[in-house]
Amino acid sequence: MHTCFVLHDQLPDITLKTTPEELATAHAGWSTLADKEWSESCLDDLAVFRSELPHFSSDIHICGECSSTLDVARALTERNLLCEWDSILGLRQKSGRGQLRRAWNSPEGNIYAALRLPMTGFFANELGALVMGFLLADALQQLGYNARIKWPNDILVDSKKIGGILLEERGGVLTAGIGINLHSHPPQEDLRTEWAVPAGCLCKNEQTLPILQVWQTLVDHMHFCYNAQVVQYTTEKLISSVEKQLAWLGREVWIHGSDLVNRSGKLMGISQDGGLRIRQQDGEKVIHSGSISLRP
Amino acid sequence: MAIKTFNEIMEEVKGKPILVANRGIPARRICRSIRERFDAVAVMTATDIDKTSPAASAAQELLLLGSDPRAYLDIDRIISLAKKRGVVAIHPGWGFASEDHKFPTRCAEEGIIFIGSTAESMNLLGNKVQVRALAQKLGVPVVPGSDGSVDIPTARKFCEEIGFPIMLKAEGGGGGRGIFLIKNQDELESAFVKASTMAQASFGNPRLYIEKFLASARHIEIQVISDKYGNVFAFDERDCSIQRNHQKLVEITPSPSELITPELRARLKEYSRSLVTAVGYDSLATVEFLVTPDGEPYLIEVNTRLQVEHGITEVRYGVDLVEEQIAVAFGAELRLKEEKFPPSQMAMQLRINCEDPQDDFAPNCGVVSRYISPGGPGIRIDSNLSAGYDFPSNYDSAGALLISYGRGWKKVLGTMERALNEYSIGGLKTTIPFFKQVIRHPKFRQGDFDTNFIGNTPELLCYTDLAPEAERISKLIAEISAKGTNPYVQLGEYRSKDTPRVGEFNPVMPAINNATLKAAPAYPQGDRKALLDFVRDTDYVHFCDTTPRDITQSNSGNRFRLAEDKLIGPYLDNCGFFSIENGGGAHFHVAMLANMTYPFTEAKEWNQFAPKTLKQILIRSTNVLGYKPQPQNLMRATGEMICDHYDVIRCFDFLNHVENMRPFAEVALNRKEVVFEPAISLSWAKGFDVKHYLQVTEAILAMVADVAGVSTKKASEMIILGLKDMAGVCPPRFMTELITAIRKQWPSLVTHYHRHYTDGLFVPTVGAAAKAGAHIVDTGMGAAVRWYGQGEVLSTAAYIEEELGLKTNLNKDMIRECNFVLKQVMPYYDKYTAPFFQGIDHDVVHHAMPGGATSSSQEGALKQGYIHLLPYMLKFLAGTRQVVRYHDVTPGSQITWNTAFLAVTNAYKRGGEEEVRYLLEVLEHVTKYEEKDLSEEMKEARLAIYQDSNDAFRDLLLGKFGKLPLGFPADWVYQSAFGAEWKQAINQRTEVSPLSTLEDINLAAEESDFINQIRRKPTDEEFVMFLNHPADALKTVRFKRDFGNPNNIPLDVWFEGLETGRELHFVDDNAKPHSMTILHVSEPAKDGKCVVRYVLDSDIMSYDVQVATPQEEESAGSEKADPNNPLHVAAPSNGDLWVMYVNPGDVVKKGEELFNVSIMKQEKAVLCPADAMVKRVLKTADYKETKMMVPVKEGDLLIELGPIPRRCSNEACQKPLSIEGMAYCHFCGEKLEA
Structure with missing residues (x-):
């Protein structure tokens, strides 16, 4: 039996305090919080509200407005309150971050999560980001979405970017920051560059998705898939599973931000060390950094 | 003092050490004079870098100066070392400290003779401001300007008086440095500050003076030498007008310009003599003037030292200035008397610098891989170069001084041009090709140039720096041999170094007997009407041979080279063929993509080695030879070039849209010697019946009639109608029906049938076509016939003759000879270029995939x-x-x-x-x-x-x-x-x-584009190639520039490379024979390169080839952390450092994030291991600001920590004290405990 906590105390510079009622009224997606039974409690020195999470294998901590759920995760980890596969969900983030401290637009209504991962197996080497992408894409597919991985760590559904993953390792602890556009997505003008993949969100029309439940389902799938299958995979099997979900396989892509900058090539697959295999006129190359797009 | 003679000086100096405090070219020059007549010991200063330089060989002893490259400027040290050695005299050369007045002063103090000016004269004549005053006193005209150094307000006043533009010059400067051109008052102030700062830094003297800028002036200087007894010799002028950024590049004596009249010359010499006499000068000096276009001279400066261009004066007069200068320094009377030493030769010097003129004259350094210096009559060289010399980066870029001399300007020019062509410096970029352009330029040759010549003549920088072709070819052979495959042929890695070879290509070529060779061509040439009449009137079936194009395009990946065409061409020429199809289709493109051959040059050579047979080309209607529809002007240009080299032009359109063929028809029909062959693309399917094709034929004839302005009946006599069954799908009965109908409706229309073999029914169908009246059929040589091209000629001829009772007129013996040669060629192509999927496919009648595309498309699906x-x-x-x-x-x-x-x-x-x-x-x-x-x-x-x-x-x-x-x-x-x-x-x-x-293409813009990429104008052929296939045309042009003509490499070497130890003989494009033997190919080093050492003719050369990706990146030089040292913070694994948070001197706490490394999209924070102070930060990054990441490898030392220093005891201060043993805090002044 595991628990859902709502952080009632504030963590200075990291998160403001909040209550389940406040959260439930902040956005339609959070309204299901009102249906749960909450009791006041303490976690270490932090005041919290708690509720049961039946049939779920880890804890979820929800906080109000925060700098970034990754910061909240770090604070809780330092207090030994966050175990592997526990996660943080934030209402909104003031300084949500993506790769290399780029901004991640975070208004309420979407999933901003920080998931603590194990530091073993594939997560101990450089394939961690790929595994995470694979698990998430797989979990979304189980929910019926046509999800694909745009190498290395963006999630596309119906060719639009609906999510991103950032892995941060600090002091022996690996945390995945996961942002998923449920109800809204940034307008095209806000996107980084002209060649960025257009953004989308999972919601169709005016439907409302229950944020907590969606996240729970995803974590459930990912955790199960990892423990039951991925953890036993050989590297070859992992790579080939990832390739099956790779967006734009076989297509001509343009490469940005690595030493193949502004070149194009055919996307051939993933190499055994997680790099992207690109075929150009003079042979196949493997890139390990940079990003790809369909347009130059 | 008693006047000494030269001979007395020789006695005095014999065996004594004389030091040259310089390096490189000047040091070598001076050492030579020291050794020649004087027989003194030539000692040369040398820093560690220069110890083994080529120039150092001229000295008998080296005065070692140690590792600091700037040691040549350390006068005191040099003098003290010289004294220790017992040196009797020091020559400063030019540059370095040669015009530092401390040098002669210190030498005098130490009792060493300074071979040059006295300190007083340096200060008087060598100082720009002082000499102006002196000159004005003597009545020597000076450039209008300030008489002394100025400050900004004075400068402004002067500028108003003498007018802009003006030159701001450093008082202590020289050699063209420290000069700023100012065009208006606004620029003055900022330029002044900049110039003054620069002058202080470069010359130790921040003072500036102003001169009026004289436009279009010539730089004319007079060399003088004087002794201690008042004797002066003024030499003829040197014209140094060819300059760049005030640096001289070319010096000529006497000036080739008519501006320097004998009167002006005499005047300038008189001025110069008066200047040196006035100060009692007793050494070499050069008086520099600017002469305006109206012949007015103005003094700029006087150089009180030996100059770089002294050599041309020596050559003109046949004297040794350095020897004289040394003698004079020791007190000899000047031997040179103007009456006794008349000038005789004209001379010119070029400064051969190790610079890349096309890269803004950026200095080059590196190993000289090849060095062949010119020689012969009229050439003098002073150099600091040799083969294998690692030209250093620490000093100037002067490589050599090349002088040509002779009687008269034309002889001097001719000799210099010849010498530049002989001069070969490999491994570095030099100014040699640039000078070739200068020498050729008409304005230069006329002597019509001023100091702006180089700046105003940008075309001087348009050239291609080419090594001799044999050398370039040898590099290509080395590369193929090291890799085991030829990357340029674009077939991927079709073999490796260890794959068994097909072996040396040594074909046996049966001789063609004279009678055959001399026999007249079988068909009329150059006259369309005569040719077509001939075809109509003869009663035998005519054959076109497609071996060099369609057959090898379909079956050998289009890689059949001109080199092999040359082998079979002479035989094909005598087989009695109507035509040889040797160009067009995809072959035009692939010639550039993979064979690195100019397609029209190829066509031209075909007409040379196979002159008797008509040449046929295949073009597409809208695209002609390119991949997209061509606008009119491009089509015209390409079309005319096609008509220059080909006799029969087959044009097809995949939709049989006749209007698409019109523009090309207009070009071709206009040329009476060319036959236009519009071709109907054939399919066999519903709707594509005989009636349909007859309509197409009618449309074609109507279009031709319209273009030519004749009736359709006449039109049918002017062209050949092609029938093109690209996939080989139309069965015999259909061809019979079709051709019978065509022949019936247009009896005069010559028909030409083309079919592919793919469905297996080639022979019977071609036979049926011939029987039905097709005049010409396409076939190929048996040795090259495979699955996807045309069928074979002898078997088709046999079927036609023996089964169908028709006649042919082929020289079957010659066909056999050709097959014999071709048979020896094909094994290489079969092994390396054959399609993946092979074989006859009768199902082509259903799916209709044509010829060559069949295999490549299916291979694509497989891959x-x-x-x-x-x-x-x-x-x-x-x-x-x-x-x-x-x-x-x-x-x-x-x-x-x-x-x-x-x-x-x-x-x-x-x-x-x-x-x-x-x-x-x-x-x-x-x-x-x-x-x-x-x-x-x-x-x-x-x-x-x-x-x-x-x-x-x-x-x-x-x-x-x-x-x-x-x-x-x-x-x-x-x-x-x-x-x-x-x-x-x-x-x-x-x-x-x-x-x-389609809009016309902008030809001028395209030519501009080409020039930008290749830095010279394209030839007409290159331009048409570029317009049709820009990327591959450039590739071929660059290939030719880098590697020469690959058709000079034999077939086996082209695919397999050369085995070590085998001697290869080849010819270059000038038919000069060469030999090459590879001595050794090293194993690849860590950087993935291997070194190929080989002998080319009589030179041993080496060439680096990249055969593998480098194992380690260039950061092999990164310092590694000591894993046992807790103060070393290393990169945790291979990745990219994208943010470094600390700087040296920062005090950090345990657990604080020091930097972050991105490893395959995972961001790893590296935390501080303990409270400490940051001592060193080896790499830094700030991706947010700079958008750059720094690659790091696991274990690279990124931060070195040190113990936290003690802090100031003052509570208000508490700053960390980074220096040990301080008595007082240098932040707040508090006294510290010990």
Whole structure:
């Protein structure tokens, strides 16, 4: 039996305090919080509200407005309150971050999560980001979405970017920051560059998705898939599973931000060390950094 | 003092050490004079870098100065070392400390003779401001300007008086440095500050003076030498007008310009003499003037030292200035008397610097891989170069001084040009090719130049720095040999170094007897009418041989080279063929893509080694030789060039849209010596019946008639009608029917039948065609016939003669000889260029994939993992051809294939094989049943058929390629291909030729583009190549520049490289023979390069070849952390450092984040291991600001920590004290405990 906590105390510079009622009224997606039974409690020195999470294998901590759920995760980890596969969900983030401290637009209504991962197996080497992408894409597919991985760590559904993953390792602890556009997505003008993949969100029309439940389902799938299958995979099997979900396989892509900058090539697959295999006129190359797009 | 003679000086100096405090060219020059007559000991200063330089060889002893490259400026040290050695005199050379007045002063103090000016004279004559005052006193005209150094307000006043533009010059400067050109008052102030700061830094003297800027002036200088007894010799002027950024590049004596009249010369010499006499000067000096276009001289400065260009004066007069200067320094009387030493030679010097003129004269350094210096009459060289010398980066870029001399300007020019062609410096960029351009320039040759010449003549920088061709070819051979494959032939890694070779190519070539060679051509040449009449009147079947083009295009990947064409060409020329098809189609492009051959040069050579037979080319109607429709002006240019080299021009259109052929017809029909052969693309399917093709023929004749302004009957006599069965699908009975009908309707029309072998029915079908009246048929040489080209000539001829009773007129013996030679060539092509899938495929009659495309398309499917879907794709082809009907030749065949590929693979991705099968069922259904018999379900399902098609297919449906031969397909096809926009698509579609809407190409802009890329103008041929295939044309031009003509390499070496130890003989483009033997190929080093050492003619050369990717990146030099040292913070693994948070001096706490490394998209924070102070930060990054990451390797030391220093005890201060043993805090002044 595991628990859902709502952080009632504030963590200075990291998160403001909040209550389940406040959260439930902040956005339609959070309204299901009102249906749960909450009791006041303490976690270490932090005041919290708690509720049961039946049939779920880890804890979820929800906080109000925060700098970034990754910061909240770090604070809780330092207090030994966050175990592997526990996660943080934030209402909104003031300084949500993506790769290399780029901004991640975070208004309420979407999933901003920080998931603590194990530091073993594939997560101990450089394939961690790929595994995470694979698990998430797989979990979304189980929910019926046509999800694909745009190498290395963006999630596309119906060719639009609906999510991103950032892995941060600090002091022996690996945390995945996961942002998923449920109800809204940034307008095209806000996107980084002209060649960025257009953004989308999972919601169709005016439907409302229950944020907590969606996240729970995803974590459930990912955790199960990892423990039951991925953890036993050989590297070859992992790579080939990832390739099956790779967006734009076989297509001509343009490469940005690595030493193949502004070149194009055919996307051939993933190499055994997680790099992207690109075929150009003079042979196949493997890139390990940079990003790809369909347009130059 | 008693006047000493030269001989007395020689006695005095013999055996004594004389030091040259310099390096490189000047040091070598001076040491030579020290040793010659004086027989003194030549000692040269040398820093560690220069100890083994070529110039150092001229000295008998070296005065070692240690590791600091700037040691040549340390006068005190040099003098003290000299004293220790017992040196009696020091020559400062030029540059370095040669004009530092401390030098002579210190030498005098130490009792060493300074071979040069006294300190007083340096200060008087050498100081720009002082000399102006002196000159004015003596009545020597000076450049208008300030008489002394100025400050900003004075400068402004002067500028107003003398007017802009002005030159701001450093008082202590010289050698053209420290000069700023100012055009207006606004620039003055900032330039002044900049100039003053620079002057202080460079010359130790920040004072500036002003001179008026004299436009279009010539730089004329007078060399003088004087002794201690008042004797002066003024030499003829040196013209140093050719300068760049005030640096001299070319010096000439006497000036080739008429501006320097004997009167002016005398005047300048008189001024110079008066200047040196006035100060009692007793050494060498040069007085520099600017002479305006109206002949007025103005003094600029006096140089109180030996100059770089002294050599030309020496050569002009036949004297040794350095020797004289040394003698004079020791007190000898000047031996040179103006009356006794008249000038005789004219001389010119070029400064051969190690700089890249095309890169703004950026200095080059590195190993001189090859050094061949010129020689012969009229040449003098002073250099600091040799083969193997690692030209250093620490000093100036002077490599050599090249002087040519002779009687008269023309001789001097000719000698210099010859010398520049002989001079070969490999491994570095030098100014040699630039000077070749200068020497050639008409203005230079006329002597009509001023100091702006180089700046105003940008075309001097347009050249290609070419090594001799044999050297370039040898590099190519070295590369292929080291790699084991030839990367330029674009066949991937078709073999490796260890793959067994086919072996040395040494074909046996039977001689062609003289009678045959001398026999007249079998067909009339150069006259279309005569040729066509001849074909009509003869009663035998004519043959066109396609071996050099279509056969090898289809079966040998289009890689058959001109080199091998040359072997079989002479035989083909005597076989009695109507024509040889030797160009066009994809061959034009691939010649540039993979054979690195200029296609029109290839055509020209064909006409040289096979002159008797007509040459035939294949072109596409709209694209001609390119890949997209060509605008009129481009088509005209390409068309004319085609007509220059080819006699029969076969033109086809995959839609048989005759209007598409019109523009080319206009070019070809205009040339009476050329035969235009419009060709009908043939398919065998519903709708494409004889009646249809007769209509096409009529349309063609109508168009030709219109263009030529004649009747259709006349038109039918002027052309050849081609019948092109690209896939080989039309059966014998159809060809019989078709040709009989054509011959009946147009009896005078010459017909030419072309067919591919793919369905296996070549011989009977060609026979049927010939029997029905086809005049000319295409066949190929048996040794090269395979699956996808044409069939074989002798068997076809035998069938025609023996089974069908027709006649031929072939020289079968010659065909046999040709086959014998070709048979020896083919094994190489078969091994390396044969298509992946081979074999006869009779199903081509259903799927209609043409010739060469068959194998490559199917291979593509295999490589992408869809081989299991291939049968479905072929079925799709068979079906779609019945829906959207056109002919499967380029580009139609590509479009059909892509449509099939996309439809099948996407269906597979959607729903596996079941989905594919369903798709094909629907397609079959749709083709079998009429529209009215289709169910609603079927009508819906069929929309899936073209939903995945690409833009090319849609363009085809819109009519953008031309008019579809049987009209537009049904509306549902548009619905399927365009989706929601299908109605607009139908509205947009057109039947007009795409050529009508093309705008002319901007030829001037294209030429500009070429010049930018290649830095010279293109030849006409290169330009047409570039307009048709820009990227590959540039590739070939660059290849030729880097490697020469690859057709000079024998076939086996082209594919396999040269084995170590085998001696290869080859010829270059000038028919000069060469030999090359590879001595050794090293194993690849860590950087992935291996070194090939080889002998080329009589030179040993080496060449680095990149054979593997480097194992370690350039950061092999990164310092590694000591894993046992807790103060070392290293990169945790290979990745990119993207932010470094600390700087040296920061005090950090345990657990604080120091930096962050991105490892395969995972961001790892590296934390501080303990409270400490940051001592060193080895790499830094700030991605947010700079958008750059720094690659790091696991274990690289990134931060070195140190113990936290003690802090100031003052509570208010508490700053960390980074220096040990301080008594007082240097922040707050508090006294510290010990």
